[in-house]
Amino acid sequence: MNAIITLFVGDLKRITSNVVSIIIVIGLVTIPGLFSWFNIAASWDPFSNTGNLKFAVASVDEGYQSDLIPVKITVGDSVVNALRANSQLDWTFTTESDAIDGTKSGEYYAAVIIPKDFSEKMMTFFTADTVSHAKLTYYTNEKANALAPKVTGQGADQVAAQVNETFAQTIAGTALSIASSLLDRLDDPQAAQMIGSFTTKIADFADDLDDTAAMLTMYGTLTDSAGSLMSSSVELIDTASGSAADVKSQVDSAKSGAATVSDALASASDTMTDALKTSANSFDAVSNSIDDVYASASKSSDDLAASLAAQAANVDRQRAQYQSIRDTVAALDPATTIGSDAQSTLLDGLDRVIARQTALRDALNDAASDLTSKTADATAKRQQIKDLADQAKASVTSVQSDFNKSLKPQIDALTSSVNDLAGTLTSGSTSAADAIDGLRDTADSAGTKLADVKTTLNETAATLTAASAKLSDFSTKMKDALNSGDMAQVRDLLGSDTDATAATLAAPVQLKRKAIFPVANFGSSLAPLYTFLPLWVGSLLMAVTLKTSVSRRVRDGLETAIGRPVRPHELYLGHYGVFATIALLQSTVSCGGTLLFMRIQAVHPWLFMLDGWMSSLVYSFFAYTMVASFGNVGKAIGVLYLVVQICGSGAAYPLQILPDFVGALSPWLPVTHSVTMVRAAIAGIYANDYWIALERLLLFVPPLLLLGLVLRKPLIGFNKWYVAQVESTKLL
Structure with a gap:
């Protein structure tokens, strides 16, 4: 340590021993600051x-x-x-x-x-x-x-x-x-005629809104009926214990909610289709269960009669729902919905379904009564029930076909007019028992969703009705004003909402800007670029201007002063002392002048100065080690780093808009971390970003020490050969 300090003090005396060396030092100290101040001032605003x-x-x-x-x-x-x-x-x-x-x-x-x-x-x-x-x-x-x-x-x-x-x-x-x-121009008869025509069109439009509102209300009622039909069908399948493996996926489609009018209409249409499918399948379940009922010899006739009566009750509930659907379809205006022929066909089909369901219900009840009284007619009812169940299924399938051909396209057309399509959720069932349980859960969920469907349709209908009322009111007032010949009333009606x-x-939209870590001016924003690249240039100038090796005369004097041979690491570290001193002077003058004279923004001015001091030490140590280890090649390495760091440090352009290879190189450049630090000092620290960047900057020091203290020795022979080759050209 004594040798290092002695060499450092001697270098300071020698560099200040004459006017020329002092002028050179002053130039080295002030050049980075002049570079920074000139460019910051030019870029201020x-x-x-x-x-x-x-x-x-x-x-x-x-x-x-x-x-x-x-x-x-x-x-x-x-x-x-x-x-x-x-x-x-x-x-x-x-x-x-x-x-x-x-x-x-x-x-x-x-x-x-x-x-x-x-x-x-x-x-x-x-x-x-x-x-x-x-x-x-x-x-x-x-x-x-x-x-x-x-x-x-x-x-x-x-x-x-x-x-x-x-x-x-x-x-x-x-x-x-x-x-x-x-x-x-209202007094002009032609203008009055135009306004009258306009008023008539408004009245017609109001009537159209009323018709649409009525249609939506009808569809809401139809949705109610479909939900009830679905529930009763599930109960019938449950009672009959029939297989319903593919029914669940049909019922689940009712779960597609109704957040918008188009969703509501699609849900209503799909739900009605699925309800009819489920109803048809339920009669399959009735037919399939009859053989099981009569084959259950182990059961008492009272149990069998109760089973048949339960099925009859469920069939009756379905019949009531079909009656409700029939009443709703009959109330639709064929001129604005499905047409009179299609409506008539659909109503005939529904009547057949209701009649056959009534016959099936009565047959089931008669069979149950015969079993209770243990009459011989009970067995004869078996085939009759199966035939009636098959006929009921065929009727429901026919109604489903009529529905799909007539009413469903109208609902789908109305759905497409609001530019949306309903989606259907599908799911599988692994067993008949799982399907029945799932159907019951789905029916409960569907009931809730269908209530949303009906609410949406009714709310939309109410909105359309209200709009129609306003237009009708305006139309009536305008007609009265025109009929009275009082143009003052017409002026009031036309001029009230201009x-x-x-x-x-002409409603303007305003953008409210709120800066995060605000920077006062453009000069402060560019200060990182124009402060730390000049410090890098200053370090290169020192490595070019000052010798990185110790002369034989100085070494002999040092050995005489300490009384022993000087070691290579002492020469390396001791001679760097003068480089470090000039580097600290450079950063003090440059950063201090930027703060005091240029008056750039700095939320943390002392951290701004600390960044300058630490960066200049790392930069100068980099340039000193490269030149001491590689000679002129080390100078070229320093210049190469300068070129790459102009854009690669992120001081000017955001790295995200530059090529990928620039972003990949950025963490390996010292100026990158100096820029991160100075931005935190200028605008504010976030999550210790200043100190994290400082740690990353100091990580460049250990590899440089390894190169200067250990790896530099094998390079001495290479440097001597390189110098000899260069001098042999007589040009370099």
Whole structure:
């Protein structure tokens, strides 16, 4: 340690021993700071000077006027007038040819041309079935400057935004102008006739809304009936103990909820279809169970009679639900739903189902009664019940087919009108017992979902009814006003909502910005780039200007002073002392001047200084070790690191927008971690990010020590050979 300190003190004396060496040290100390201050000052707030960029605007818009809109609208002129008050760019309003030629020559950085049909295309939603986008033509001179096209591109966005704002205001003003024009022309008989026709159409539309509301209410009632039918079918299958392996997946489709009107309609349609399928399968279960009932010799006749009576009761409940469905279908207006022929066919089928269910119910009850009285007719009823069950199934299947051909397409069509389709959930059943249990759970769940379906349909129907009432009220008042000949009443009705219309069309959307870790200015944002890359350059300049080896004369004097031979590691560490001293002076002057003179933002100024001190020590130790170990090759390595760190450190561009290999290299670059630290010092620390980055920066020191203290010795022979080869050229 004594040798290291002695060598360090001697180097300080020698470097300050004459004027030339002092001037060199002063230059090494101040160059990084000058580099930083100049660039930070130049980048302090460049975007406040965008008003100096010439941006040409030329409008050849011919305007728009139609029979519907008696006011001529020229959006291009309105945009030009609005931009005249905007100072964010140097807007130059000129002709189309001058704008294009000026952009080519470099007189303008960019130009926007508003074409002849601009207003016409912007107003196409008044005149065309499909809206056509209005287009601006944007010219930019990308040769003039690298960043100017990006800045002027923002100017083009400003023009587009100004167009949108102006258009909204124009539409609002146009709406008011049209209303005012109509009010002024109300005394014209032709205007009164047009208003009368308009009023009639409103009344017709109100009637259509009423019809739709009534239809939705009918579908809600139909959904109720389908839910009840489903429950009774499951009870019948349960009682008959029949196989229902594929029924569960059909019933489960009712679980597709009804958050929207289209979901509700789809659920109603699918649920009705599935309920009919389930009902048909239930009669299969009745038919299949009859043989089991009569074959159960071990059971008493009373038990068998009770089983048959239970089945009869379930069949009767189904019959009641089919009667409810029939009543609902009969109440539908065939003109607006399925048509009279289809409705008649469906009603006939439902009547057959009800009749056969009644016969099946009576047969089951008669069989139960015969078993109870132990009459000989009981066995004869067996085949009759099976035949009636098969007939009931055939009738239900026929009704299902009629439903699918007539009413279901109408429901599906209404569903598609709100642009949604219902989905169906499917699931399997592993056994007959599981299917029956699942059917019971599904029926309970379906009941809840179908209640939601009905609620949604009824709420929508109520909304449509309310809208219809408002339109009908307006239509009635307008007709009364026109019939009375009192144009003052008409003016009041037409003029009452013009302000609301204008506000709706021109409603602005505001963006509220809230910065996280705010930075006061652009200069402070670029301070990481323009502070730590100069410190790296300063370290390279030291390695180039100062010797990294100790001369024979100095070594002999050191050995005389300590009274023993000096060791290589003492020379290596002791001579680095002067590099470390100059590096600390560089970072103190650069970072201190940035804080005191440039007045950049720093939430933690002392951490800003600590970052500078630690970074300059690591940078200088890197340059010193590379040159001491590899000679001129080490200098080239330092320059290579400088080149890579300009973009790879993330000090300028976000790493996420750069090529992947740059992001992969970034953690292996010292400046990357210095930049992370200084940003935390400037804007604020989050989750110890400053200290984590400091630890990562210091991780570069151990490999450098390993290279300088251990691996450098085998490289001495290589360096001597390299120097000899270079000197042999007589040029290097």
